[in-house]
Amino acid sequence: MPAENAPPTMTKEEEAAFLRRRRGRNIALIVVLIGLVVLFYMITMAKLTSSGG
Amino acid sequence: MSDLIERGATAPLAVSADWSELRDWIALLKPRVMTLVVFTGAVGLAVAPGHIHPLLGAVAILCIALGAGAAGCINMWYDRDIDAVMRRTIRRPIPAGRIAPEAALAFGVFLSGFSVVLMGLVTNWVAGAWLAGSILYYVFIYTMWLKRRTPQNIVIGGAAGAFPPIIGWVAVTGGVDVLPLILFAIVFFWTPPHFWSLSLWAHDDYQRAGVPMLPVVSGARETRRQIMLYTVLLAPLGLLPTLLGLAGWVYGAFALSLGAGFLFHAWRVLREPQDAAGVSLAGDTAARAAFRFSLLHLAGLFTALTLDHWLRAAGMIH
Numbered sequence: 471m472p473a474e475n476a477p478p479t480m481t482k483e484e485e486a487a488f489l490r491r492r493r494g495r496n497i498a499l500i501v502v503l504i505g506l507v508v509l510f511y512m513i514t515m516a517k518l519t520s521s522g523g
Numbered sequence: 524m525s526d527l528i529e530r531g532a533t534a535p536l537a538v539s540a541d542w543s544e545l546r547d548w549i550a551l552l553k554p555r556v557m558t559l560v561v562f563t564g565a566v567g568l569a570v571a572p573g574h575i576h577p578l579l580g581a582v583a584i585l586c587i588a589l590g591a592g593a594a595g596c597i598n599m600w601y602d603r604d605i606d607a608v609m610r611r612t613i614r615r616p617i618p619a620g621r622i623a624p625e626a627a628l629a630f631g632v633f634l635s636g637f638s639v640v641l642m643g644l645v646t647n648w649v650a651g652a653w654l655a656g657s658i659l660y661y662v663f664i665y666t667m668w669l670k671r672r673t674p675q676n677i678v679i680g681g682a683a684g685a686f687p688p689i690i691g692w693v694a695v696t697g698g699v700d701v702l703p704l705i706l707f708a709i710v711f712f713w714t715p716p717h718f719w720s721l722s723l724w725a726h727d728d729y730q731r732a733g734v735p736m737l738p739v740v741s742g743a744r745e746t747r748r749q750i751m752l753y754t755v756l757l758a759p760l761g762l763l764p765t766l767l768g769l770a771g772w773v774y775g776a777f778a779l780s781l782g783a784g785f786l787f788h789a790w791r792v793l794r795e796p797q798d799a800a801g802v803s804l805a806g807d808t809a810a811r812a813a814f815r816f817s818l819l820h821l822a823g824l825f826t827a828l829t830l831d832h833w834l835r836a837a838g839m840i841h
Contacts (some may be wrong), residue, residue, distance in 0.1 A: 474804040488542065491541075491542060491543070491544050492541070494544055494545055495541075495543065495544070495545060498548075508836075511583070513578065513579065513645055514579055514581060516576045516578040516579055517576075518581070519576065520576045520579070
């Protein structure tokens with residue numbers, strides 16, 4: 471018998487949906503981070519090229 | 524966590540759980556507004572004298588887009604109370620409960636700083652300062668101060684949307700000149716007839732939210748007059764680059780025909796069959812047509828300017 475003040479719970483389906491969304495956010499974050507690394511590298515190369523370095 | 528699923532039990536997560544998806548975070552950046560900003564910013568960059576490395580130019584446009592998105596994000600954080608009562612905005616991530624308000628604010632503030640610093644490092648700090656100014660203007664002057672206080676809110680908000688051509692230009696040249704200021708003025712005077720045409724048939728939401736849009740405060744008849752007034756001011760502004768020798772006849776021909784077209788549509792909005800209050804008796808067909816044409820007008824004008832610039836640079840026209 472759950473207590474009256476027990477925390478709200480998720481069903482199995484809700485939990486699966488929640489984890490799916492969190493995985494999607496994590497993948498997006500790693501893609502953005504890798505994209506930034508590549509972008510900063512390319513910016514550095516472009517700056518060096520355009521300044522004659 | 525996976526243990527809980529395997530057990531088939533319920534998990535104590537529901538209230539504080541982050542249910543957002545990637546698309547919610549993208550929605551916070553108002554991608555549709557971003558399209559206009561990217562386009563006009565890119566034109567400012569393309570027609571500026573001088574040279575910028577294509578990649579650095581692309582990053583400058585990315586910074587303009589991110590800066591505008593960040594301002595839109597902070598706007599959504601601030602306006603979450605009125606978004607929750609308007610049909611058009613009730614499904615946005617914050618009122619729908621998918622993103623916490625403070626998370627949206629943090630995201631917007633971080634992106635603002637990131638876009639300004641990146642712009643400064645990649646192009647020049649004058650462009651960074653203009654970008655920062657446009658974000659601050661949109662957030663503090665428009666969103667927090669005037670949007671809910673004056674029926675001229677669209678005019679004031681229009682200035683925020685008019686900054687990108689200047690920022691694009693400054694990213695290349697490091698300074699402001701007459702042409703980017705004219706482009707600013709064109710977007711500034713274009714925005715009111717564009718949005719007021721829309722608001723003539725879609726102002727119920729604003730009324731419910733208590734936002735003083737012109738049709739709500741002054742009525743449809745006055746809105747029709749104001750649309751005409753701003754279009755009359757906009758048409759000669761469009762011709763100014765050619766008249767001042769800053770653009771050629773190709774642009775001039777487009778500006779003349781597009782300006783005349785917009786004037787024709789504004790006239791139709793003014794003269795549309797209407798009741799004593801100015802409410803359309805013809806299903807707002809004229810206002811809908813004017814709204815559609817306004818999109819074509821701005822896109823056509825800026826595309827023609829870029830085309831004209833390239834043709835002149837290639838020596839094909841004078």
